[in-house]
Amino acid sequence: MRLFFALWPDDDARAHIAKAALALRVAVDARPVPQENYHTTLAFVGEVSMPQLVVLQQIGRSQRAAACTIRFDAYDYWRDSHVVVAVARESPASLTLLSAQLHRDLTLLRPNLILESPQAPLRTHITLARKVAQAPVLPAMSPFGWTARSFSLVRSDTSGARSVYTVVDTWPLLYETPKA
Numbered sequence: 001m002r003l004f005f006a007l008w009p010d011d012d013a014r015a016h017i018a019k020a021a022l023a024l025r026v027a028v029d030a031r032p033v034p035q036e037n038y039h040t041t042l043a044f045v046g047e048v049s050m051p052q053l054v055v056l057q058q059i060g061r062s063q064r065a066a067a068c069t070i071r072f073d074a075y076d077y078w079r080d081s082h083v084v085v086a087v088a089r090e091s092p093a094s095l096t097l098l099s100a101q102l103h104r105d106l107t108l109l110r111p112n113l114i115l116e117s118p119q120a121p122l123r124t125h126i127t128l129a130r131k132v133a134q135a136p137v138l139p140a141m142s143p144f145g146w147t148a149r150s151f152s153l154v155r156s157d158t159s160g161a162r163s164v165y166t167v168v169d170t171w172p173l174l175y176e177t178p179k180a
């Protein structure tokens with residue numbers, strides 16, 4: 001199975017993302033990402049076996065990252081992958097740390113786990129449209145906040161015409177206990 005760690009939106013965040021996607025008018029032949037597929041990838045894992053899934057769940061459970069609010073504030077076109085994305089030009093430190101820690105923990109698993117994406121700096125984004133063949137004129141974005149209270153391990157089935165994602169497991173992000 002093909003897996004990745006991601007932030008999965010709650011209804012509130014999904015509504016904000018949908019609104020941002022609607023405000024974006026990409027070429028008619030482009031393929032808008034269906035609302036149920038919206039996510040922010042933290043660490044891509046790739047193909048794993050059943051025993052490796054258990055290890056990934058241990059990795060997920062062992063994280064201690066803080067909850068945070070991400071401010072998505074711009075559209076971008078990524079030429080190499082032909083996608084239009086919503087980006088957070090500044091990522092909360094806790095998110096960068098979580099992504100880095102996940103990558104480190106995944107690396108420790110090698111050579112049992114084949115990592116398709118070695119540590120790369122986190123580019124916090126949500127893909128809004130695919131198959132965008134030419135650089136579109138992008139409007140300014142009305143910024144929106146996504147409060148991330150948890151993160152998930154997600155299964156990706158890319159065998160069909162469009163990707164189907166299934167959340168396998170979810171772990172809470174932490175709130176600091178106020179000091180007395």
Ligand code: ATP
Nearest residue numbers: 002004039040041043044116117127156157158163
């Ligand atoms: P397709 O590749 O068929 O368009 P997809 O991108 O929807 O499908 P996956 O390729 O399984 O589905 O990717 C799942 C998530 O992981 C997506 O957010 C994708 O951008 C990200 N991802 C995929 N491959 C990599 C990689 N090598 N490095 C970093 N992120 C990746």
Ligand code: MG
Nearest residue numbers: 081156158163
């Ligand atoms: Mg892909």
